[in-house]
Amino acid sequence: MESEFVIIGGNASGMKAAARARRCNPNLQITVFEKGDYVSFAGCGLPYYISGLIEDSDELIVRSPDWFKEFLDLDVKVNHRVEGINRKARKLVVRDLSTDCILHVTYRKLLIATGANPIKLPIEGASSRGVFTIKSMEDGSNLRDFISERKPRKAVIVGAGLIGLEMAESLLISGLDVSIVEKLEQILPILDDDMAFLVEKYLKNKSIKFFLGESVRAFDEDAKGSISYVETDKRKIAAGLAIISIGVKPEVTLAREAGLEIGETGAIRVNSKMYTCDPNILAAGDCVETVDFVTGRPIWAPLGSTANKQGRVAGENAAGGEVEFGGVAPVQIARLFDLSVAKAGLSEIEARKLDFDIEVTFTNSWDHPQYYPGARIITMKTMVNRPDHRLLGCQIVGERGVDKRIDVMATALYKKMTCDDLSKLDLAYAPPYSPALDSIITAGNVALNKLKGAYVSINGKDLLQRMMRGEDLQLVDVLQPKLYKECHIPKSTNIPLNELWKRSNELDREKEVITICKYGITSYHAARFLKERMSFKDVKSLEGGIIVWQGPTEKSI
Incomplete structure (x- = not known):
């Protein structure tokens, strides 16, 4: 079998490349091999399918193989797994998973779009009934069917990244009691801890329980082989199902075995035209690294938006183009x-x-x-x-x-x-x-x-450290008394902004003053007033206000 342009992977980057190559060259022979049952499906919509917001899984299928054949004349072969690349001969070894037959396919240009795989936990019980990862259409359907048939009451999600939190919402909507275990001391590792703290407070009010700074040691099974508990290094948490959502890693097995260069991020190294070190092989999507245009350094950015843009560049260049992908700031x-x-x-x-x-x-x-x-x-x-x-x-x-x-x-x-x-x-x-x-x-x-230098602030971490050292601080909360009584930092004095001009004599002008409010807005105005109008020497405002403050607070009765 021969094909001028062969694509390994019918995902976002693979199908975008196929479509773009067809538009650039109407006569190009294009073949796509996909090991799964589906191509061009909206994987980012899986949490909303689990919750029932999207009722039918077919709504997540953007295009079918038949559509690509009819409208773009693409030969899309699902349930076909590429098992080897012979770069010298420009040949692929492909297994038809429905018949177990082996095909040998010759290519002129090859695109590797093998994506990324969920990271699994190599621990006891990880293959138990009721333990899931969420990446493919099959994953979503299996989880939804399990919830419908088994009706579990409690769920544990391992990993507090964006996908894990989206799944927590979906399971809560589905009526489950949800706990999240995260080995870091914060949720959402992509964020700084002060911003993640805001999200954590919000989700706790939705009755999601967090166990931070804990690592999962095992999934305990019942007599029927189904999950019953999630065991961490600190406790056991009852669970009728568990979702492992600790991230993904680039699928580079074929590329590595073919001798293609792997970058420092662990993904395939490509140039700005999406070519690998082999002039006949391109790569795109979640399996490749790119350039962070903020830092100029290599970065791995497994995002659907990035995969689509890279696929477009790869497809056009495979069809004879000379376009470039400029990098990302994820x-x-x-x-x-x-x-x-x-x-x-x-x-x-x-x-x-x-x-x-x-x-x-x-x-x-x-x-x-x-x-x-x-x-x-x-x-x-x-x-x-x-x-x-x-x-x-x-x-x-x-x-x-x-x-x-x-x-x-x-x-x-x-x-x-x-x-x-x-x-x-x-x-x-x-x-x-x-x-x-x-x-x-x-x-x-x-x-x-x-x-x-017109505005000087202090961040919450520095203030908390100084408080813990026992420093004698001059803290001034400038909110109205009612708001001050609801929540304030210990040992702060309440002087509302509108009273500051007449009560400034209560403060030591020679000593540092730190102004505080809920959002950091009123305290900013207070700090500038004390420094510019009342001639205080050293005035700082608490950055971000009490809503991002991670230290102790008090209420006044």
């Missing part, structure tokens, strides 16, 4: 109940590990004016490079408007914009959509003020 977003969580570019911890000299800002802004009904707070954490003011990364948590803002920030990262540029953006304004100065512009202004 953008991730998820909706958890009514809360949206998003990240673009580097986190604070990632930027510091790479030795960037960064300025970090927290801003809490309303998604639209407070006078218009339904206003919600958006919490934004922004990292900029001090030497040139360039934006390095952003994290956003809020109930509304997060998607719009993270896309603006992603565009700013792509264009290497600075906080000065953010402060000058002209963004859409009308009361139902945003305040007159959008939170993006506010973030730019706050970063500029900090870089110029």
Whole structure:
């Protein structure tokens, strides 16, 4: 069997490449081999299928092999597993899984789009009935059928990443009691711990239980071979089903066995045209590494959006084109109940590990004016490079408007914009959509003020460490008494902002003052007032306010 362009993998990058190659060359002979039953399915929709929001699994199938044959003349062969690549002869060994017959296929150009596989736990009971991973259509159907037939009451999810949390919502909607075990001390490792803390507080209010800093040791079975408990290094948790969601790893077995170069991230190394070290073999999608255009370093970014863009480039080049893929600054977003969580570019911890000299800002802004009904707070954490003011990364948590803002920030990262540029953006304004100065512009202004020294803040971690050392701190909570009584930091004095001018004599002007409020907005105004109008020498505002404070709080009766 011969084919001019052969694709291994009928996933997002593989089918996008096939479609693009066909549009670039209507006469090109194109064959796709997919080891599973489906091609071109919406894997990111699986949590919503599990919850029943999407009723029929067929709704997740974007295109069928028959559609590709009829409309694009693509020869798509499902249940065919490629088992070897002979680069010298340009031949593949392919097994037809339905007949167990072996095919030998010659190619002119080859695309490896083998994707990524879920990471499994090599522990006792991991293959028990009721233990699942979620990656394929089969995984989703098996889990939904299990819930329908067995009606488990308790579920444990191993891993508190985005997929794990999306699945927690789905199972909770399905009526299960949900616990999450995470070996790290925080949920959502893609976020900094202060932003992850916001999400954790929200999800706890949804009755999801978290066991952080714990590792799973075994899945205990009952007499029928079904899971009954999840055993960690600290406790046993009752469970009728468990989902392992600890990440994925690039599937590079074929590439490695063929002698193709594997990059430092563990994925296939490709150039900007998606070619491997072999001039006749391209690779795209979750199995390849690319370039982070914020840092210029190799990065592995297993995202559906990235896979589609890479597939498009690979398909065009396989058909004779000369286009390039410029890299990524990974953008991730998820909706958890009514809360949206998003990240673009580097986190604070990632930027510091790479030795960037960064300025970090927290801003809490309303998604639209407070006078218009339904206003919600958006919490934004922004990292900029001090030497040139360039934006390095952003994290956003809020109930509304997060998607719009993270896309603006992603565009700013792509264009290497600075906080000065953010402060000058002209963004859409009308009361139902945003305040007159959008939170993006506010973030730019706050970063500029900090870089110029006009605004000095202290982050929650530093304040907590100083409190634990027993330092004699002058903490001033500037909220109104009612709000202060509901929640405040221990040993803070309540002086509302509107009384600060007449009660400033209660404070020691020669001693550092730290102003505090719920969102960091009122405390910012208080800090500037004390320094600029009342001539206090050393005034700082608690960055982000009490909502991102991870230390102790008190209530006044």
